[in-house]
Amino acid sequence: MTFSIVARDGDAFGVAVASRFLAVGSVVPNARIGVGAVATQAFARVSLRHELLDALAGGESVETALEQALAADPLREQRQVGLVGCHGARSSTGADCMDWAGGLAGESGDVAYAIQGNILTGPEVVRAMEEAWLTSAGQPLPRRLLGALLAGDAAGGDRRGRQSAALYAVCPGAGYDECGVLADLRVDDHPQAARELARLVELSELYFGGPEDVESLRGDLAEEVQELLDHVGVQGDSVAEALTAWAGEVNLETRLTPAGIDRRVLEELRRTAGR
Structure with a gap:
């Protein structure tokens, strides 16, 4: 059976x-x-x-x-x-x-x-x-x-x-x-x-899951992530700090990395912000 x-x-x-x-x-x-x-x-x-x-x-x-x-x-x-x-x-x-x-x-x-x-x-x-x-x-x-x-x-x-x-x-x-x-x-x-x-x-x-396809939070990508975080109402002293706060709220903390932003975290942030 x-x-x-x-x-x-x-x-x-x-x-x-x-x-x-x-x-x-x-x-x-x-x-x-x-x-x-x-x-x-x-x-x-x-x-x-x-x-x-x-x-x-x-x-x-x-x-x-x-x-x-x-x-x-x-x-x-x-x-x-x-x-x-x-x-x-x-x-x-x-x-x-x-x-x-x-x-x-x-x-x-x-x-x-x-x-x-x-x-x-x-x-x-x-x-x-x-x-x-x-x-x-x-x-x-x-x-x-x-x-x-x-x-x-x-x-x-x-x-x-x-x-x-x-x-x-x-x-x-x-x-x-x-x-x-x-x-x-x-x-x-x-x-x-x-x-x-x-x-x-x-x-x-x-x-x-752990971090995958990580991109450095610099230049245009850092600006985009900051704009997305502002759009969803999450603030921090830096883009990395705000990203950490948001990821903790939506249960994505296992994908956080000091090297930048995980591809799937970025996809979820864009989706949440309606982008």
């Missing part, structure tokens, strides 16, 4: 998932910095998320952790699990999972993935997700996860329809206050859940 991708890209781990199931993000995904990421689905056993990550943190391999957890589970043939660690990736589909059910996994260097789904329209879903993942190298992990999920959704996804989606990703020093959370987003009940998740990912990047 669900399709998901669990992945590692460098030091980042994450999961993206969609389903015809209420609040799938509360059940399926988990990830831990420096340890791994997991998805439990198809009669999901929620405790598996912590059990498997604890096993990886304790030094077990992906293969051993998954085999031991499933061996002790009387409903293992009905379950589906994706697990990625610092080394290794596995996608496990029990023999009694509801059709169509299956998965794919791969690893190359410091990049790995496990893709799985059940009650899907067919194997084209996981194949489309794999292709999207493999062709998105170089993008931030949340973008790669989202791209794979959208590809699976476009290929047919859950054959019962759409209801919820989620994305959770971690990386050392990332996110608001450097808490390590790259993205923690859920769409609990929406007729186009994957697309709504894409909208939230865009907002998450805006509000919690």
Whole structure:
């Protein structure tokens, strides 16, 4: 009743998932910095998320952790699990999972993935997700996860329809206050859940991303920024001070930099000022 991708890209781990199931993000995904990421689905056993990550943190391999957890589970043939660690990736589909059910996994260097789904329209879903993942190298992990999920959704996804989606990703020093959370987003009940998740990912990047495409606040650009800030009613002893005050008001402080102004901050300031 669900399709998901669990992945590692460098030091980042994450999961993206969609389903015809209420609040799938509360059940399926988990990830831990420096340890791994997991998805439990198809009669999901929620405790598996912590059990498997604890096993990886304790030094077990992906293969051993998954085999031991499933061996002790009387409903293992009905379950589906994706697990990625610092080394290794596995996608496990029990023999009694509801059709169509299956998965794919791969690893190359410091990049790995496990893709799985059940009650899907067919194997084209996981194949489309794999292709999207493999062709998105170089993008931030949340973008790669989202791209794979959208590809699976476009290929047919859950054959019962759409209801919820989620994305959770971690990386050392990332996110608001450097808490390590790259993205923690859920769409609990929406007729186009994957697309709504894409909208939230865009907002998450805006509000919690770091500076990018920075331009120095000099000359014509400094004059424009000062005019825009005056227009929105924010004052300061300098253009940089006024910009800092405005960015704090609109929750863009993670994109502030003493080197100048971030491209997306400038775009938002222009939009706010109606320019």
